[in-house]
Amino acid sequence: MGEQTRYEELIRQFSAFGAVKREMGRILPGDCPSGSAAVLTLLARHGDMRMSRLAELLAVDMSVTSRHVAHVAERGWIERSPDPADKRSRILRLTPAGLTQVDELSLRTTRILAERLSDWSDDEVGQLTRLMARLRASFDDCRTASVAPGTTGNRPADLPVLEQTTRTPA
Amino acid sequence: MGEQTRYEELIRQFSAFGAVKREMGRILPGDCPSGSAAVLTLLARHGDMRMSRLAELLAVDMSVTSRHVAHVAERGWIERSPDPADKRSRILRLTPAGLTQVDELSLRTTRILAERLSDWSDDEVGQLTRLMARLRASFDDCRTASVAPGTTGNRPADLPVLEQTTRTPA
DNA sequence: TATTGTTATACTCTATAACTATA
DNA sequence: TATAGTTATAGAGTATAACAATA
Numbered sequence: 001m002g003e004q005t006r007y008e009e010l011i012r013q014f015s016a017f018g019a020v021k022r023e024m025g026r027i028l029p030g031d032c033p034s035g036s037a038a039v040l041t042l043l044a045r046h047g048d049m050r051m052s053r054l055a056e057l058l059a060v061d062m063s064v065t066s067r068h069v070a071h072v073a074e075r076g077w078i079e080r081s082p083d084p085a086d087k088r089s090r091i092l093r094l095t096p097a098g099l100t101q102v103d104e105l106s107l108r109t110t111r112i113l114a115e116r117l118s119d120w121s122d123d124e125v126g127q128l129t130r131l132m133a134r135l136r137a138s139f140d141d142c143r144t145a146s147v148a149p150g151t152t153g154n155r156p157a158d159l160p161v162l163e164q165t166t167r168t169p170a
Numbered sequence: 171m172g173e174q175t176r177y178e179e180l181i182r183q184f185s186a187f188g189a190v191k192r193e194m195g196r197i198l199p200g201d202c203p204s205g206s207a208a209v210l211t212l213l214a215r216h217g218d219m220r221m222s223r224l225a226e227l228l229a230v231d232m233s234v235t236s237r238h239v240a241h242v243a244e245r246g247w248i249e250r251s252p253d254p255a256d257k258r259s260r261i262l263r264l265t266p267a268g269l270t271q272v273d274e275l276s277l278r279t280t281r282i283l284a285e286r287l288s289d290w291s292d293d294e295v296g297q298l299t300r301l302m303a304r305l306r307a308s309f310d311d312c313r314t315a316s317v318a319p320g321t322t323g324n325r326p327a328d329l330p331v332l333e334q335t336t337r338t339p340a
Numbered sequence: 341t342a343t344t345g346t347t348a349t350a351c352t353c354t355a356t357a358a359c360t361a362t363a
Numbered sequence: 364t365a366t367a368g369t370t371a372t373a374g375a376g377t378a379t380a381a382c383a384a385t386a
Binding site for chain 2: 045140
Binding site for chain 2: 352354355356357360362
């Protein structure tokens with residue numbers, strides 16, 4: 001029973017998180033919605049990559065990735081060059097203009113967080129970051145585990161090996 | 171510089187949280203999408219209320235609330251009775267069928283969390299819950315603060331007075 | 341035959357604005 | 364005149380399925 005209640009409270013916070021997400025979205029540049037911002041940010045962090053890898057990092061279907069990528073390509077923020085190793089694939093690369101856009105995004109999001117979380121300690125920000133990373137990992141693990149061994153399921157490839165802190169992954 | 175990096179990592183987790191949200195959404199009943207589920211859950215938790223109060227708790231525009239409410243009303247999960255005190259308003263109340271639906275939702279969401287978070291300690295679940303609640307409060311506070319004093323901005327009325335733990339709200 | 345990527349279609353959530361009824 | 368709520372419209376994100384090109 002206590003377990004049930006505990007999860008229900010967590011679920012309520014999941015639902016309420018949408019308000020935070022929307023608030024963050026409001027400060028984005030007009031022609032760079034959250035989908036585009038995610039593409040640019042991941043390319044800046046992980047470097048050049050193929051569509052399929054980006055879809056994996058975004059954890060969305062490749063059709064969705066394709067649309068986001070088309071949007072940022074139209075604005076000159078990325079280039080799509082053919083992959084010499086596999087002519088079906090395209091290599092995505094951030095352009096100088098794209099890098100500028102990434103800096104702008106970083107500036108805006110950092111600014112709003114610094115404002116909203118002004119009374120949070122460094123440790124608290126770190127705790128939330130770590131727990132949310134672990135939450136995603138917990139969901140990813142289950143997904144890959146149920147995809148059937150051998151299949152190319154989505155891996156939590158973005159996770160920079162964050163310590164599991166209190167517990168070992170069993 | 172370290173502050174910038176810290177926030178950027180948190181933002182990345184915000185973005186990645188969408189995958190968790192979508193995964194949770196997949197296990198909902200076909201005719202009860204997340205918007206409807208949120209309405210039912212809030213009514214079960216807080217009791218009868220008016221549209222405006224529900225919009226406040228959902229932290230979305232009342233036009234959005236109106237649509238969600240219409241959806242659950244069409245399915246017989248809630249009743250809308252006129253407010254004797256103000257004929258413009260309607261009082262929303264969960265029906266027995268609505269309560270059954272809430273139980274079903276609770277069952278499904280609790281089950282998936284118990285599965286995915288099987289290796290989380292009670293303390294870790296509590297920490298994440300508390301930090302996400304505080305995150306929302308931090309964003310809500312700023313919003314009400316900038317709405318201009320006296321205006322009816324959205325209050326964090328859902329927050330069950332969770333302890334601010336490490337720090338006092340200043 | 342399987343995989344990479346694109347496109348068409350459809351659904352959900354959201355906000356803005358116009359509108360009705362009541363305060 | 365201001366507020367509670369509804370509805371119309373538009374924009375963003377996502378998934379499924381059909382399709383093209385290549386492996």
